Amino acid sequence: METEKQKVASNRLSLFEVFSDVPEPRVAGRSTYDLAEILVLATCAMVCGVDDFVGIEAWGNERLDWLRRFLTLKNGIPSHDTVGRLFGLLDRKAVEHSFRRWVGSVLPALAEGSVVAIDGKASRHSKMTGKQALHLVSAFATGARLVLGQEACAEKSNELTAIPVLLESLMLKGVIVTIDAMGTHSNIAQAIRDKEADYVLAVKDNQRKLAESITSFFAAAQADGWKRTPHTYTESVEKGHGRVEVRRCWAFTQLDCLSEPEQWPDLSMFGVIEAERTINGQTSVERRLYIGSIAANAALLADAVRAHWGIENSVHWCLDVALNDDQMRARVKNAGANLATIRRLVLNLFRLDKSKRKGGIYTRRILAASSDDYRATLLGLVGV
Secondary structure: OOOHHHHOOOOOOOHHHHHOOOOOOOOOOOOOOOHHHHHHHHHHHHHOOOOOHHHHHHHHHHOHHHHOOOOOOOOOOOOHHHHHHHHHHOOHHHHHHHHHHHHHHHOOOOOOOOEEEEEEEEEHHHOEOOEOOEEEEEEEEOOOOEEEEEEEOOOOOOHHHHHHHHHHOOOOOOOEEEEOHHHOOHHHHHHHHHOOOEEEEEEOHHHHHHHHHHHHHHHHHHHOOOOOOOOEEEEEEEEEOOEEEEEEEEEEOOHHHOOOHHHOOOOOEEEEEEEEEEEOOEEEEEEEEEEEOOOOOHHHHHHHHHHHOHHHHHHHHHHHHOOOHHHOOOOOOOHHHHHHHHHHHHHHHHHOOOOOOOOOHHHHHHHHHHOHHHHHHHHOOOOO
């Protein structure tokens, strides 16, 4: 069976091709610097460890000769103020669209049954007086380990308004979409089904009656020793670094035992995942509840939920630790959202890296800063 990695296309769009579609927000005839070239410049700089507009200007001036192998840069490198103003003026939805178009060129289709995890993340230092921090909801293809798209939460809003917009922009036919409890709402489940995809949604206190009905059903079935409760079950054990974790998963089809099951489109199962962790002789047990439109197969549920948590380690953690997302202070108009989109593009570029360079993204950013050949290969700038 063809894997997600094998589906990644080799003929991806160049950065210049992608950014050439972004609408020009400046007055016609009064722009000194080319829009697409500025966006390519910012991407190149961020690949090399730069995280802000001042750094983009400084890095560009230092690497101007190298950049002119691929770009015209007739008037040289713009000032950091110019770059920052432009990022603030750019339509964030247009920049997001260009990002998704690029992703579509490297990953034209997702394998049936693959998992797309959706979760939100705030850039904490982008908060300012009277305004909340920038909060983006991202979609992550867990098999290919690529960010598929993102949507910014509107001011004074939350993920519930951003998730449906993000879903509408993605090709999801045949995949399993996983979302944490924040997105467990019937309209979101319907939006997923409208895209011909399945859903697995976490259930917590924001769906209190539903959570209570699952908990009560599970407790009664467990007390009875599962004698009268048809179900599927799977268990796994992981050991390492002085820690033992036993993960147990049960999946059920007794939907009439749930609170208002009819509100969930094509609901076909619910499940419980129990994690029993023993660290230094101390044992803790945690249970999580789920509903879904997938088959009542415990192994399928366990795999989907495990894949979902990849967005925490492979996206959120990498953005914060390797790409300094939480330190971003761009706050003017759309600057923060647009810079965050470029940051996710850079994350994908490192995920597509086939150069066999050793080390994590932080280390490879250093290598990209020091090696012209590696940088060009990583960015796919040949032929721009």
